[in-house]
Amino acid sequence: MNRVGIVGLGVISRAYLDTLADAAGVRIVAVADLDADRAAAAAAGIPGCRALTPAALYADPEVDTVLNLTIPAAHEEVALAALAAGKDVYGEKPLAATLAAARTVVDAAAAAGRRLGCAPDTVLGTGVQTARAAVEAGTIGAPVGASATWVSAGHESWHPHPDFYYRAGGGPLLDMGPYYLTSLVHLLGPVAWVQGASSRARDTRVIATGPRAGESIPVEVETHVTGVLGHAGGALSTVTFSFDAVASRAEPIEVYGVDGMLVLPDPNHFSGSVHLRRVGSAAEEELPVSAGYEDAARGVGLLDFVAGDGRASGDVALHVLEVMTALLDSAAEGARIPLTTTVEVPPLVPLTPAARWHG
Ligand SMILES: NC(=O)c1ccc[n+]([C@@H]2O[C@H](COP(=O)([O-])OP(=O)(O)OC[C@H]3O[C@@H](n4cnc5c(N)ncnc54)[C@H](O)[C@@H]3O)[C@@H](O)[C@H]2O)c1
Numbered sequence: 001m002n003r004v005g006i007v008g009l010g011v012i013s014r015a016y017l018d019t020l021a022d023a024a025g026v027r028i029v030a031v032a033d034l035d036a037d038r039a040a041a042a043a044a045g046i047p048g049c050r051a052l053t054p055a056a057l058y059a060d061p062e063v064d065t066v067l068n069l070t071i072p073a074a075h076e077e078v079a080l081a082a083l084a085a086g087k088d089v090y091g092e093k094p095l096a097a098t099l100a101a102a103r104t105v106v107d108a109a110a111a112a113g114r115r116l117g118c119a120p121d122t123v124l125g126t127g128v129q130t131a132r133a134a135v136e137a138g139t140i141g142a143p144v145g146a147s148a149t150w151v152s153a154g155h156e157s158w159h160p161h162p163d164f165y166y167r168a169g170g171g172p173l174l175d176m177g178p179y180y181l182t183s184l185v186h187l188l189g190p191v192a193w194v195q196g197a198s199s200r201a202r203d204t205r206v207i208a209t210g211p212r213a214g215e216s217i218p219v220e221v222e223t224h225v226t227g228v229l230g231h232a233g234g235a236l237s238t239v240t241f242s243f244d245a246v247a248s249r250a251e252p253i254e255v256y257g258v259d260g261m262l263v264l265p266d267p268n269h270f271s272g273s274v275h276l277r278r279v280g281s282a283a284e285e286e287l288p289v290s291a292g293y294e295d296a297a298r299g300v301g302l303l304d305f306v307a308g309d310g311r312a313s314g315d316v317a318l319h320v321l322e323v324m325t326a327l328l329d330s331a332a333e334g335a336r337i338p339l340t341t342t343v344e345v346p347p348l349v350p351l352t353p354a355a356r357w358h359g
Helices: 015-021 035-044 054-059 072-084 097-110 126-136 162-166 169-188 300-306 314-333
Strands: 002-007 028-030 051-053 065-068 088-091 114-118 143-151 191-199 204-206 216-218 226-229 236-242 253-257 259-264 274-279 284-286
Touching: 002 015, 002 054, 002 300, 015 028, 015 191, 028 035, 028 054, 028 300, 035 051, 035 114, 051 054, 054 072, 054 226, 065 072, 065 300, 072 088, 072 097, 088 300, 097 114, 097 314, 114 300, 114 314, 126 253, 126 259, 126 284, 162 169, 162 216, 169 191, 169 226, 169 236, 169 314, 191 314, 226 314
Parallel strands: 002 028, 002 065, 028 051, 065 088, 088 114, 143 236
Antiparallel strands: 143 253, 191 226, 204 216, 226 236, 253 259, 259 274, 274 284
């Protein structure tokens, strides 16, 4: 039984608490937040769980793994404190707000001999894993490339504290890119170089909901980002991420091969239909589900992590963060940027019924 201490009890913590409440192999023993009331409210709903200060949680001998659900700007500080206290760390994406901070965390984990995992875990669901199995089986022939598109008008329409989306570590690329780019790494392998372009439609945003509705917040990041990823294997992915537009009718992810084309479901979710169109055919077929965690939800990556697999790894997250920061650097410089990191794509998730990971 792995004993988990959660740091950060905001919006996304509810999804994790739901998944982990009856999951096999983990028990939530402590929670902490800068806002002590949030920690106390969460602890009250979890049998045997204590509300602590963050410092007390890191020092707690009963905690094996720290689950870091804080905002991106705090990911580094929380991870380093937990690692220094001898804990394994699994955290929300992105790994850190900057590439330098993420490298510091990866190096600290290695130096401490502790394990490091990072969301997104949606890519371990049946959607991306079934598509990946098809690519690996040669169903689309030699891969040529992919497109990934995520377009919205911005999270201030629904999030009560959307400030972090418009600060370093936020923006549409660092916020949503991890789902799409981690998928592309699973599908087409690591990225060798990127070429980006970006823009920013507005310098302020207005919060639409919650206690701060009507408040204006500053925009410190690029809010429309496009680019090309050159995968090490030769495939080219074209990507678009935006908080500046309304919506898109493009498929979330399409993968192109010389013999076929795959359409994937939204990689911000775990499941959904994968469609295949073969060369010479006008018809699409739905692929049978063949790989991935079935009926999964946020937190399944942590369960994979404590079980020893750790497919949602710090190394994958570091590589994906470099893809994203290099896209932004490339956009600023107007130059193609070779990457300094690479990664071994984690093993395919065999088709795993929910009963195997649910308690
Ligand atoms: N909201 C979503 O739908 C969503 C979905 C997927 C992933 N995420 C990711 O989850 C993370 C958290 O997002 P959220 O929406 O839950 O944010 P949030 O602002 O709702 O909650 C973050 C919590 O962390 C606490 N916190 C911040 N710094 C801290 C620190 N140093 N020590 C202890 N506690 C600290 C805050 O007090 C707050 O309670 C982000 O990395 C985000 O990208 C969010």
